[in-house]
Amino acid sequence: MNKLKIKKQLQDMESSITEKDVVFLLVLLRKLLERNNAKSKYKLLIFYADWALHTEKDRLTSGMKNILKRIESEDQKKNSTMELSKFIHMEHLRDEMKQCLTDYNLPLCMVGEDERWNMFVIKLVQFLIDHPINIKTEHAVSAFEVFAFKKMPEGYDHVVMCHMKYKKPQTEKVWQFHLLPNSIC
Numbered sequence: 001m002n003k004l005k006i007k008k009q010l011q012d013m014e015s016s017i018t019e020k021d022v023v024f025l026l027v028l029l030r031k032l033l034e035r036n037n038a039k040s041k042y043k044l045l046i047f048y049a050d051w052a053l054h055t056e057k058d059r060l061t062s063g064m065k066n067i068l069k070r071i072e073s074e075d076q077k078k079n080s081t082m083e084l085s086k087f088i089h090m091e092h093l094r095d096e097m098k099q100c101l102t103d104y105n106l107p108l109c110m111v112g113e114d115e116r117w118n119m120f121v122i123k124l125v126q127f128l129i130d131h132p133i134n135i136k137t138e139h140a141v142s143a144f145e146v147f148a149f150k151k152m153p154e155g156y157d158h159v160v161m162c163h164m165k166y167k168k169p170q171t172e173k174v175w176q177f178h179l180l181p182n183s184i185c
Helices: 002-012 019-035 039-053 062-078 082-088 091-103 114-128
Strands: 144-150 159-166 171-178
Touching (some): 039 062, 039 091, 082 091
16 A cells, blocks of 8 residues: 555656655655565665754764764765765765665656756755754764755755755864755856
8 A cells, every 4th residue: 555655756756846745755665664674774864854843953873974984984084075965965865865766666757867866955955954964973973063055045946955064173064055056056
């Protein structure tokens, strides 16, 4: 039954995509994985589904820990934003969702078409604004203390601010990204 709901949700999202659609799809996929004891195979997908359902995220999956480590390492070495850009554009999530949809014989339209994926990302990021990832000391894997998406002023619908706060050294960085591929402010 859950697969039928997911297929219908994906079909409903063919013409337009709302924040509600994106969150509902993540919830349905999470339920499917939970029922099939497959949560450990799709850790990043589970992380995003959980993040969307909580106003604050303080526990990290191993997949998310690895991403944060790569972002931090890259940032500290050369002040580059390549890994952060992949995170913002949810490239790793796209790969995992594609694998999940394939494994369960579900339509790939959401992850297979760039335009549709970009809209999915835009709506999910807009929903996650002010849902910070607060990394508690016992879950620390990096120097990050907080990662959060922040809202831009009106008129900047496809731009997001990423706020990163480090524990040591006590620094904060703010990056602005266009939510359309290959662009950074």
